[in-house]
Amino acid sequence: MFKVARTLSVPALAIAMMLHAGIALAGEKVNAYDEVAMDGFDVVAYFQKSAPTKGAMQFRVEHKGKSWLFASQENADAFAANPAAYEPQFNGWCAYAISEGYGAEVDFVNGWAILDNKLYLNWDAEVRDIFIDQQTERKAQADANWSEVHRGLLDGSVDLYTHESEGVDIAHPQQP
DSSP, X not given: OOOOOTTOOHHHHHHHHHXXXXXHHHTOOOOEETTEEGGGBOHHHHHHTSXXXXXXXXXXXXXXXXXXXXXXXXXXXXXHHOHHHHSOGGGGSOHHHHHHTSEEXXXXXXXXXXXXXXXXXXXXXXXXXXXXXXHHHHHHHHHHHHHHHHHHHHHTOSOEEOTTTTTOSOOSSOOO
């Protein structure tokens, strides 16, 4: 827990609190390539079009320290108004992997699913299908593991599998 000495002046206390808030905001490990979340895919489009759709820099929203791109101003506005309604679970990391206690990249084109009105991403289509078939158990286990795995992604103490390191032919940023 963040503690402030009693001898700090009000301005010093305010600065300390702002620095602490900045540390908390910087503490998100979002799946991003070159500071762009979701390899530039529009998260709102997964819900509205049921398809992966690339966003554009002109329709950008800053969230969790990353740029989120959208295919239209309407989608950008919808996300900005309620990011929690659209952002992927587990900051865009593989839901199956999180359920197993490690981190992994995802296939934004073939590894996604919307379950209970939430976007889940997975390593590839095969892993997505396993996650869907076992969704009750997998979602519960991923939710239970997320805090620890997220902490491990931040400090490097948890395994993080990449498509490149595993010899999978998915390059990032991924294209539709």
